[in-house]
Amino acid sequence: MTSTERIQTDRLRERVAEDLRRARERSTLLTDAVDDDDLVRQHSRLMSPLVWDLAHIGNQEELWLVRDVGGRDPVRHDIDDLYDAFQHPRADRPSLPLLNPAEARGYVREVRDKVLDVLERSPLEGRPLVERAFAFGMIVQHEQQHDETMLATHQLRKGAPVLHAEPPPPAAPLPAREVLVPGGPFTMGTSAEPWALDNERPAFGVDLAPYWIDTVPVSNGDYLAFIDAGGYDDPRWWSESGWAHRMKASLSAPRFWERDGDRWVRTRFGVVEPVPLDEPVVHVCFHEAAAYAKWAGKRLPTEAEWEKAARWDPASGRSRRYPWGDDDPGPQHANLGQRHLRPAPVGAYPAGESPLGVRQLIGDVWEWCDSDFLPYPGFRAFPYKEYSEVFFRGDYKMLRGGSFGTDAAAVRGTFRNWDHPIRRQIFAGFRCARDAERP
Numbered sequence: 001m002t003s004t005e006r007i008q009t010d011r012l013r014e015r016v017a018e019d020l021r022r023a024r025e026r027s028t029l030l031t032d033a034v035d036d037d038d039l040v041r042q043h044s045r046l047m048s049p050l051v052w053d054l055a056h057i058g059n060q061e062e063l064w065l066v067r068d069v070g071g072r073d074p075v076r077h078d079i080d081d082l083y084d085a086f087q088h089p090r091a092d093r094p095s096l097p098l099l100n101p102a103e104a105r106g107y108v109r110e111v112r113d114k115v116l117d118v119l120e121r122s123p124l125e126g127r128p129l130v131e132r133a134f135a136f137g138m139i140v141q142h143e144q145q146h147d148e149t150m151l152a153t154h155q156l157r158k159g160a161p162v163l164h165a166e167p168p169p170p171a172a173p174l175p176a177r178e179v180l181v182p183g184g185p186f187t188m189g190t191s192a193e194p195w196a197l198d199n200e201r202p203a204f205g206v207d208l209a210p211y212w213i214d215t216v217p218v219s220n221g222d223y224l225a226f227i228d229a230g231g232y233d234d235p236r237w238w239s240e241s242g243w244a245h246r247m248k249a250s251l252s253a254p255r256f257w258e259r260d261g262d263r264w265v266r267t268r269f270g271v272v273e274p275v276p277l278d279e280p281v282v283h284v285c286f287h288e289a290a291a292y293a294k295w296a297g298k299r300l301p302t303e304a305e306w307e308k309a310a311r312w313d314p315a316s317g318r319s320r321r322y323p324w325g326d327d328d329p330g331p332q333h334a335n336l337g338q339r340h341l342r343p344a345p346v347g348a349y350p351a352g353e354s355p356l357g358v359r360q361l362i363g364d365v366w367e368w369c370d371s372d373f374l375p376y377p378g379f380r381a382f383p384y385k386e387y388s389e390v391f392f393r394g395d396y397k398m399l400r401g402g403s404f405g406t407d408a409a410a411v412r413g414t415f416r417n418w419d420h421p422i423r424r425q426i427f428a429g430f431r432c433a434r435d436a437e438r439p
Contacts, residue, residue: 009124016119016136019409023143024112026338026407027057030150033162036101043157045091046425050153052083053146055099058108059083061115061139064383069135070118075111086386115139129383137195137409138383144407151338151405152425154269155256161270168340168404171278171347174215179356180436181305183210186312187319188304189376190414199388200414202378203319206304213301213309214431216346216359217367218292221277223284224264226292227253237295242287245422255283255424269341278345280365280429286397286421289368289430301433303371303398303416310354310361310401311413322413323354323361329408334363337407343429344404363406365429366399366417373398373418395420403427 031039031054039051048056059079066072081087082096099107122130129135154163184207190196191203232252235243245251256267257275264275284292286300293299301309311319320326324333333352335344343364353359361367373396381389396418402411405427419426 012124012133013119016133016140017116019140020112020115020119020136020143023140023147023407023409024108026147027054027108027143027150030147030154030163031101031105033154034157038157038159039101040094040098041157042091042094043153044425046423047149047153047156048090048093049098050150051101051104052093052096052098053150053153055079055104055107056083056085057143057146058104058111060142061108062111064135064139065115065118066111069122069130070114072114072118075114076107079107086390132194134195135383138197141195141197141410144410147338147407148403148405148410148427152427156425157270159270163269163338163341165339165341168335168342168344169348171345172350174347174359175357176215178212178214178434179309179358181208181211181213181309181312181356182314183208183436186308186317188307188414193321193412193414195409196412196414197387197416198380198382199373199375199416201380202376204377206308208304208308210436211301211305211433212436213305213358213433214298215357217280217343217365217429217431218289219277219346220275220279220281222296223254223281223292224275224277226295229295231291231295234295237291238287239290241421242291245285245287246291249422251285251288254281254288276345280343280346280360282343282365282403282427282429283424284368284429285424286368288424289428290370293430293432296432298432298434300368300370300430303369303400305433306361306367306369306400307413309356309358313355315355320413322352323358324352329362329411334360334402334408335404336363336402336411338405340404342404343427361401362411362413363402364404365401365427366403366406367401368428368430369398369400371398372396373416391418397421399426399428 031050040049042049062075124133125131185205187203188206189200189203231237257264265272266275290300310323313320334349373391375392399417
């Protein structure tokens with residue numbers, strides 16, 4: 001190894017160590033914010049007890065980094081089955097003989113100590129799992145993804161507020177309500193991003209017809225107009241499956257909204273407050289998003305349309321890592337990492353807009369796209385089928401861009417999220433698109 005290569009490897013180790021530290025700091029915040037009774041309680045059958053998430057984070061870190069990358073003896077081989085997400089549905093996890101809060105905290109500390117030693121000794125090259133620290137990046141993203149899941153559990157818990165944050169920055173003026181994306185080819189996915197997960201790979205060409213896309217996500221105020229117009233009571237706006245779900249679930253407004261006299265209020269992490277009309281609507285399912293879009297005379301964008309709007313640079317013809325360029329997200333670019341505990345007003349973060357002028361594509365709210373979860377051409381499962389492959393061709397719909405609860409390490413212009421079209425506990429909103437005629 002040359003001196004330059006050694007310096008680059010040392011810098012990579014420093015970055016990994018910092019990302020691991022930051023993820024654990026967030027996990028600790030989310031679990032230390034409540035007492036042990038709250039940690040072991042199941043706040044919704046859709047979610048695990050917080051203490052399960054914590055120990056699961058440690059178990060995945062042990063499996064991949066301590067045992068596989070490090071070749072070390074197991075720390076707790078006896079709990080592998082308990083924390084295998086595919087063996088135990090979330091609804092059943094409270095009945096398992098889980099580690100108690102003290103045991104879980106001790107376990108994740110012990111695993112992390114061993115992982116940091118493995119990091120110092122690993123060459124970070126050779127087999128694909130360790131090349132450019134991929135396994136470490138995978139585990140960083142895994143922990144941050146569970147941190148967002150735990151944040152969603154906090155939103156579902158009853159009781160006094162325990163999480164606090166400063167408000168997001170204000171909106172900046174918008175030059176237009178929607179932006180025309182020219183037709184033609186662009187490169188979707190990635191073959192170069194070192195920590196990209198298997199479903200983001202490989203890069204491939206897509207040729208799209210021209211289309212219009214909203215400059216910002218749909219706001220609470222815009223969505224309220226749909227409610228006031230009787231949108232939830234008119235089957236014209238809903239797909240057959242969407243209307244069936246709307247009736248079965250008695251949907252009448254976004255989750256956590258309630259009528260209070262002549263106004264709407266929402267509950268946000270234990271705080272009851274008037275619905276802010278200028279924020280992106282959040283906690284709506286795919287069916288609600290699609291119904292609103294049809295009512296508005298538009299539609300939801302496809303996944304490819306979303307990504308082209310987020311990444312394509314018309315000046316160079318290439319696809320960027322992020323809407324603003326190739327630099328990692330900074331606080332001026334996007335609302336990420338539960339820094340503000342709410343979406344920013346629509347029009348915020350002008351420094352994060354795409355070359356076409358589309359804003360808030362990263363952070364604030366996950367955005368529903370009208371595409372199924374399918375593999376890209378040339379897809380190869382890595383390092384295990386259960387991350388992506390087992391979910392392909394289910395009833396899942398795509399979500400792109402991350403939310404205010406997503407960490408910068410766990411989102412990028414190519415990152416793909418997916419969920420059932422009825423899910424509302426996630427921090428999901430949407431923006432609309434419409435067809436444009438070719439010139």
